[in-house]
Amino acid sequence: MESADIIELKHSNNVNLGDISPSHRVAIIGAGCGDVELLTLKAARLISSADALIYDSLVSEDILDLASNECEMHFAGKRCGKPSAKQDDINQLLVACAKRGLKVVRLKGGDPNVFGRGCEEAIFLAKHGIKSQFVPGITAALGCAASAGIPLTHRGVARSVTLVTGTVIDDSTRSGAGWQALLTAQSTLVFYMGKEQAAHIAHGLLTAGANIKLPMVFISSGARVEQKLSFATLGTMAEVANQLHVSGPTLMIVGEVVSVGQELAELINQVENSKNNVISSDKEMSESA
Numbered sequence: 001m002e003s004a005d006i007i008e009l010k011h012s013n014n015v016n017l018g019d020i021s022p023s024h025r026v027a028i029i030g031a032g033c034g035d036v037e038l039l040t041l042k043a044a045r046l047i048s049s050a051d052a053l054i055y056d057s058l059v060s061e062d063i064l065d066l067a068s069n070e071c072e073m074h075f076a077g078k079r080c081g082k083p084s085a086k087q088d089d090i091n092q093l094l095v096a097c098a099k100r101g102l103k104v105v106r107l108k109g110g111d112p113n114v115f116g117r118g119c120e121e122a123i124f125l126a127k128h129g130i131k132s133q134f135v136p137g138i139t140a141a142l143g144c145a146a147s148a149g150i151p152l153t154h155r156g157v158a159r160s161v162t163l164v165t166g167t168v169i170d171d172s173t174r175s176g177a178g179w180q181a182l183l184t185a186q187s188t189l190v191f192y193m194g195k196e197q198a199a200h201i202a203h204g205l206l207t208a209g210a211n212i213k214l215p216m217v218f219i220s221s222g223a224r225v226e227q228k229l230s231f232a233t234l235g236t237m238a239e240v241a242n243q244l245h246v247s248g249p250t251l252m253i254v255g256e257v258v259s260v261g262q263e264l265a266e267l268i269n270q271v272e273n274s275k276n277n278v279i280s281s282d283k284e285m286s287e288s289a
C-alpha cells in the first residue's frame with residue numbers, strides 16, 4: 001500500500017476510526033518498527049489529521065510524510081552525536097502544544113509503552129489537566145521477529161516470551177537469581193537496547209546455567225530495507241557484538257526459536273532453488289526446441 005492510500009482512508013465513509021476527541025488533545029502513538037505498512041490504520045489517520053507532531057528518531061521518514069503540510073513538526077529524539085532532547089523539555093512541549101488547542105500527536109517508535117516512556121508523558125499531561133490516549137504500535141520484538149522469519153513462541157520449543165531492557169542491569173539482574181529468573185523453562189528472551197551489554201548478558205545467562213550453544217541473533221534495522229541479521233550463540237555473542245558495525249537500532253533474540261527460524265529459511269531457500277531450476281530447465285527446453 002502506498003502512503004497516499006492510507007491517507008485516503010480518512011475520507012472513507014465506511015471506516016470510522018475516530019479522531020482525537022476534544023477531551024483527548026494528545027494521542028501517544030506507536031509508529032511500529034520502521035516499515036510504514038506496519039502502522040495501524042488508526043495511527044495513520046491521527047497522524048494525517050494532527051496539528052502538531054512530536055516525534056522520536058526511530059520514526060521513519062515515510063511515516064512522517066503522512067502528516068499534512070500545515071502540521072508543526074517537532075523532532076524530539078537523538079541525532080548523530082548531538083545531545084538528545086531532555087524528557088522534561090518534551091513534556092513541556094507536549095503541554096504547551098495541547099494548551100494552544102492543537103491536536104497533538106506524540107509519535108514513538110514501536111509501541112509507546114514498551115520501553116517508550118509513553119505512560120510517563122501521559123501522567124505528566126494528566127497532572128497538567130490534559131487527557132491523552134494511547135494508540136498501540138508493533139513493537140520491535142514482534143516486527144523484527146516477523147521480518148527475520150523467527151517465531152517468538154513455537155510449540156514444544158518456547159512457551160513464553162520475555163522483553164528485557166539491556167541498559168538497566170540492576171542489582172537483581174546482576175545476581176544469579178535475576179539471570180535465573182530470565183531463564184524460565186522454554187522462554188524466548190528479547191533484549192532491547194542490549195548490544196553494548198552483550199558480553200555482560202552472555203556472562204549472566206551462562207553463569208545461571210544456560211547452554212553455551214543456545215542460539216541467538218542480532219537484528220539491526222529490523223523491518224527496514226537495510227535490515228541485517230547476525231547469528232551467534234551464547235558462547236560467541238560477545239565477540240559477534242564487537243564486530244557488529246551498524247548504525248541502526250539493534251535487537252537481540254535469544255532462544256531455540258532462532259534455530260526454528262533458520263530451519264524455515266533453509267526450506268525457503270530450497271523452494272527458491274528448485275523453482276529456479278524448474279525455470280532454467282524450462283528455458284533450456286524451449287531454447288533447444
Ligand code: SAH
Pocket residue numbers: 033034058108109110111112113114115116138139140141144191192193194219220221222223224249250251252
Ligand atoms: N518503543 C520501542 C522500543 C524503544 S527502545 C518499541 O516498542 O519497539 C529502543 C530499542 O528498540 C533499540 O535500542 C532496539 O533494541 C529496539 N528497536 C527498535 N526498533 C528497532 C528496529 N527496527 N530494529 C531493531 N531493533 C529495534
